[in-house]
Amino acid sequence: MKKRYLVLALIVLSFVSVFIGVKDISPLDLFHLTNDKTQIILISRIPRLLSIIIAGISMSICGLIMQQLSRNKFVSPTTAGTLDSTKLGILVSLMLFTSESPLLKMAVAFIFALCGTFLFMKILEKIKFKDTIFIPLVGIMFGNIISSIATFFAYKHDLIQNMSSWLQGDFSMIMEGRYELIYISMPLVLLAYFFANKFTIAGMGEDFSKNLGMNYKRIVNIGLVIVALVTASVVVTVGTIPFLGLIIPNIVSIYSGDNLKKNLSYTALLGAVFLLCCDILSRLIIYPYEIPISLTVGVIGSGIFIYLLMRRKAYEL
Numbered sequence: 001m002k003k004r005y006l007v008l009a010l011i012v013l014s015f016v017s018v019f020i021g022v023k024d025i026s027p028l029d030l031f032h033l034t035n036d037k038t039q040i041i042l043i044s045r046i047p048r049l050l051s052i053i054i055a056g057i058s059m060s061i062c063g064l065i066m067q068q069l070s071r072n073k074f075v076s077p078t079t080a081g082t083l084d085s086t087k088l089g090i091l092v093s094l095m096l097f098t099s100e101s102p103l104l105k106m107a108v109a110f111i112f113a114l115c116g117t118f119l120f121m122k123i124l125e126k127i128k129f130k131d132t133i134f135i136p137l138v139g140i141m142f143g144n145i146i147s148s149i150a151t152f153f154a155y156k157h158d159l160i161q162n163m164s165s166w167l168q169g170d171f172s173m174i175m176e177g178r179y180e181l182i183y184i185s186m187p188l189v190l191l192a193y194f195f196a197n198k199f200t201i202a203g204m205g206e207d208f209s210k211n212l213g214m215n216y217k218r219i220v221n222i223g224l225v226i227v228a229l230v231t232a233s234v235v236v237t238v239g240t241i242p243f244l245g246l247i248i249p250n251i252v253s254i255y256s257g258d259n260l261k262k263n264l265s266y267t268a269l270l271g272a273v274f275l276l277c278c279d280i281l282s283r284l285i286i287y288p289y290e291i292p293i294s295l296t297v298g299v300i301g302s303g304i305f306i307y308l309l310m311r312r313k314a315y316e317l
Contacts, residue, residue, distance in 0.1 A: 006269035010053075013276040017052070018045045020280060022288045048174045051182055052279050053272045055169075055234050055241060058185035060271025061192055061264065062227045063245020064252075066117075068203040068260050069223050070124060073253070074136035074308075076246035077117075077231050081143035083242070085116025086228075086235045087163070088150040094159055102181050106236045114228035116146060121224065133309060169239035169294035171279060182237040185230040189268070192226055196261035199223055203260070240294055241275070243301025248274060250308050 019025055023040050063076035077083050089112025093105045120139055154163040201209050202219045209216040248271045252263050282291040
């Protein structure tokens with residue numbers, strides 16, 4: 001996998017993305033932009049592009065961290081209950097607070113995402129049967145339980161429509177002034193790069209980490225905090241994006257091995273490219289309308305997930 005090809009694909013897709021939308025704007029219009037077209041590009045198209053790239057990078061990195069710490073290739077925010085816990089946190093913030101502050105929603109969502117992820121990791125420690133496929137199935141069941149609790153309280157408090165808006169990732173409403181919260185994830189991605197080698201050692205087990213003089217629990221906690229905070233910022237800004245943190249790190253590891261620090265840049269680039277492709281596809285299938293990005297990523301991502309499962313089973317035989 002050549003990094004320069006990923007960078008080139010990201011540049012090309014970013015350029016294409018800016019010129020796709022209900023309002024017809026062509027590259028030639030850049031030489032004689034009207035005031036309306038300038039506003040559309042600056043207020044809607046560029047913020048949307050930035051949010052897609054940041055979401056793709058950050059959620060893919062979250063999946064890579066979780067897979068390393070759990071020592072399981074099929075663990076991610078989607079299969080560990082992190083996304084479902086985040087949605088429950090958003091519901092609680094809607095029930096308890098009248099404020100519409102995105103920062104408040106993110107703070108509550110972060111607490112629930114962190115608690116849900118910690119709980120899953122504790123369940124993981126108690127499970128004796130460490131089959132690679134069994135673990136994510138437990139995570140999916142755990143996430144479904146949390147999602148069912150959220151749905152029950154949403155119906156009870158007549159908030160099901162509010163909750164539905166968080167169930168589907170959607171970039172159509174992204175514009176200037178409504179997406180900047182997602183920037184919080186960028187310094188966290190840099191922090192993940194700083195701790196990459198320590199996450200790799202932690203992924204080798206607690207005993208091995210302690211023998212090297214590393215505080216295993218502290219490193220794991222740092223990784224889970226990064227995952228929870230990034231997930232909360234993305235969900236509050238654009239909604240849930242399933243399978244992204246699951247399939248991208250697996251695709252990268254197939255071609256580049258399992259060195260976390262080496263794979264971070266590839267994972268980030270491929271995550272952004274993949275999400276951009278899905279977003280462009282979502283806007284073109286029923287143009288001038290668009291399909292929610294979570295639906296497109298979910299369909300493609302679930303297909304790749306099944307392929308990865310079948311591929312692993314084939315190699316085990």
